[in-house]
Amino acid sequence: MKKTLIAAIVGGIVLFMWQFLSWTALNLHSASQQYSPNQDSIMQMLKTNLDKEGGYYMPSAPAGTSFEDMEKLAMANVGKPWASVQYHASLEYNMGMNMTRGLIANIFIIWLLCWILAKISNNNFTTTFTASLFVGLIVYLNSSYTGHIWYPMFDIRAYLIDAVVSWGLVGIWLGWWMNRSPKQSN
Secondary structure, eight states, X not given: OHHHHXXXXXXXXXXXXXXXXXXXXXXXXXXXXXXOXXXXXXXXXXXXXXOSOEEEEESOOOTTOOHHHHHHHHHHTTTSOOEEEEEOSSOOOOHHHHHHHHHXXXXXXXXXXXXXXXXXTTXXXXXXXXXXXXXXXXXXXXXXXXXXXXXXXXXXXHHHHHHHHHHHHHHHHHHHHHTOOHHHHO
16 A cells, blocks of 8 residues: 555656646647737637637537538638637636646546556566556547547647656656565565
8 A cells, every 4th residue: 555655646746747847847838828919909809708708619609500500600611710719707826726736636647547557467667667658648549639639739749748758757657666576665
């Protein structure tokens, strides 16, 4: 239990640190957070024209529109601009709480991975490392990539880099820590 708890805490920190580097120092996701000199007028236009918080896809049809009418709208807009907007009425900035929640989630994620790895008979460094990489690729393909298929993201490559690097680092840590001989554990 102690070994798994240490593995999860350190692995969660490794995952968290890569996420921090990716979004800050390395700025891999900058393509999805670009600056517009027109941001004040755009924000005012959104505030004026959106009556509630929510995610908006434009152009789209109102709820209850028939499939045929939605298809016509889609075909009429092929080749024209479109937008996906996540609109929030008020900016709430609580970096400390958000980082704490992220770290706790990462530790829990690694604990779940450790549970899975413990069920593999004859586990070794290579198996742990490969399984960790596969988990990263599963996460990437099931979330970022499948979302990108429908709503292209400007930082999709950054998410792939995140998956390979962060889960590779986690795999190196877990491969070493979880597969040490009993003599090394003392």
